[in-house]
Amino acid sequence: MSLTSKRWGRVPLICGTDILAVQRLCKTYKSGKQANRDVSLQLHQAELFCLMGPNGAGKTTFMRQLAGLLRPSSGDLWVCGTHVNTNPREAKSQIGYQPQHLTGLSELTFREAVYFIGRIRLLSKAAIAERVEGFAAVIDLESVWETQIGRLSGGYRKILSLVLALLPSAPLVLLDEPTAGLDPIHRRKVWRLVHQAREAGAAVLVASHHLDEIESHADRYAIMINGRWVKSGDMANLAREAYDNAHIAVRIYPIAAMGDRVRDILNAGDIPSQVDEDQRCVVAHVPRGGLGKVMRLYTEQMSEMAQGITVGRGELESYYMRTVAEEEAS
Amino acid sequence: MTVWRAIRDAVLLCRVFLRSLRFWGPFAYVLSIGFPVLLFFFLVLNLGPQATERMPYLLSGTILVGFINVSVTSVGQYLVQLRLSGGFAVFQTLPIRGISLVLGVVLYYAIMQLPVFLVFGALLPAFGFTRFVNLYFFLAVAMSVSALIPVGAFIGLYARSIQQGSVLSIAVSFLLYMCAPVYVSIDALPRGLQIIARAIPTTYLAENLRSAMLRAVDPRRFATNAGVVLLIALFLYGLMGRRLRMVNDE
Numbered sequence: 001m002s003l004t005s006k007r008w009g010r011v012p013l014i015c016g017t018d019i020l021a022v023q024r025l026c027k028t029y030k031s032g033k034q035a036n037r038d039v040s041l042q043l044h045q046a047e048l049f050c051l052m053g054p055n056g057a058g059k060t061t062f063m064r065q066l067a068g069l070l071r072p073s074s075g076d077l078w079v080c081g082t083h084v085n086t087n088p089r090e091a092k093s094q095i096g097y098q099p100q101h102l103t104g105l106s107e108l109t110f111r112e113a114v115y116f117i118g119r120i121r122l123l124s125k126a127a128i129a130e131r132v133e134g135f136a137a138v139i140d141l142e143s144v145w146e147t148q149i150g151r152l153s154g155g156y157r158k159i160l161s162l163v164l165a166l167l168p169s170a171p172l173v174l175l176d177e178p179t180a181g182l183d184p185i186h187r188r189k190v191w192r193l194v195h196q197a198r199e200a201g202a203a204v205l206v207a208s209h210h211l212d213e214i215e216s217h218a219d220r221y222a223i224m225i226n227g228r229w230v231k232s233g234d235m236a237n238l239a240r241e242a243y244d245n246a247h248i249a250v251r252i253y254p255i256a257a258m259g260d261r262v263r264d265i266l267n268a269g270d271i272p273s274q275v276d277e278d279q280r281c282v283v284a285h286v287p288r289g290g291l292g293k294v295m296r297l298y299t300e301q302m303s304e305m306a307q308g309i310t311v312g313r314g315e316l317e318s319y320y321m322r323t324v325a326e327e328e329a330s
Numbered sequence: 331m332t333v334w335r336a337i338r339d340a341v342l343l344c345r346v347f348l349r350s351l352r353f354w355g356p357f358a359y360v361l362s363i364g365f366p367v368l369l370f371f372f373l374v375l376n377l378g379p380q381a382t383e384r385m386p387y388l389l390s391g392t393i394l395v396g397f398i399n400v401s402v403t404s405v406g407q408y409l410v411q412l413r414l415s416g417g418f419a420v421f422q423t424l425p426i427r428g429i430s431l432v433l434g435v436v437l438y439y440a441i442m443q444l445p446v447f448l449v450f451g452a453l454l455p456a457f458g459f460t461r462f463v464n465l466y467f468f469l470a471v472a473m474s475v476s477a478l479i480p481v482g483a484f485i486g487l488y489a490r491s492i493q494q495g496s497v498l499s500i501a502v503s504f505l506l507y508m509c510a511p512v513y514v515s516i517d518a519l520p521r522g523l524q525i526i527a528r529a530i531p532t533t534y535l536a537e538n539l540r541s542a543m544l545r546a547v548d549p550r551r552f553a554t555n556a557g558v559v560l561l562i563a564l565f566l567y568g569l570m571g572r573r574l575r576m577v578n579d580e
Contacts, residue, residue: 104418105346107352120343
């Protein structure tokens, strides 16, 4: 059974293509901690924006302000033309928000939570059933449908909070670490649901630590450190931003303890490389014309010491690590 | 339209809260039915022959104690638990008004109090109160429920920890029936206690409930008592509304 756009529902086009506008947003907590500084952002219809940053960088604070849960210290927020600062309730009707952790509602069953939140969101019973059918086509909900939320596994609580966020077909969907704690199969399913929301016209903002997922799914990205954007841009241009588009990342995965030998072979072939920090792989940034040489070395000299090679993946991760390290050093 | 939406949300939220009876139910109903009924028979047994003479006080007093147990003790403990375990966070993400959440809680506890009302309603004729059902009686009951809920809610919303909320709600419940003339007339209290009793809503609620059950209502006195209780309740509802903000200002 596949999702149809009818079952999924269309996001109401009441706000042109600009769904979210953030202008110079700052948040200083009463404790004096500055969580967000001068953050500006525009999100358009059917756009998937991913937000990265180390723990405590201010991502959740930023999301909570967008969701109308936390009052900004200064700056302005608009969702579909509604000023969130002054009219948070109306703004909330345009937002589907998945918090990092779902708390409360623990006495309700999965079904009851979906039903009540749907009704509060002004969906009819038929519309709720239709939406649920759509979700169930992607993720197995039947096994947990009558389970009390307090007894759900952490993964299914995460899925429930995603379902509640996607239920109203809101123009803006905010997902705070939607795949944290999920197994790889469910992570894929969650991304399918996220893409379906985007295809229906929603602007989706995802905060995540899974850089491989961001690399595969995002249209645009931003790295937040100490409450401010330090890097942002289009995913398609990431390679150019990171390596002038002239080089490509090659990762060779050595058999245990062979990392140094793989690196030495590459270095001897005039391909500068290094073993990555957690000793998982040897990374080389190779000019695009030099890929053949790496492949030759790999097949001829590393057959006994390497178990795999990837080309062009993981650029975001090294870019991210470098950005965070530079920022910490400064 | 706005009012209709707020009421509609309150009813839905009340239905959400009612699901919590799966966990709180047995505790809440033992507290709201078992405790007052046992207390009533305990007092009847201890008073012996005087019990018949004092029956209006005993019955109205134990009805009120039942309401206090649910409205103050249960509401206080439930709300502090809900608030500090992050339960409000889910509701804050929804496009609802704070007043709907307050009304939802009030409705929920009003429904929770029905058993006390029904059990004592069934008991009253057995003790000679055959004509207690009158407009004033219902007014007094409604006033008691709606005036006591914000006391519990105030504790639940302002306590800084679950333990503090628990202890405070029990302590305040005791204060409400130990320092007020729930089982006696106010003149029977020691002079010092009479002054304290004047500041406690249960004093006025008990007097109204008693006079309604005896069909001896002085409308002016009844209205004055209701006015005092209304003022206290409005003040507490205001504080409740302030605390139940849908946007945090951390």
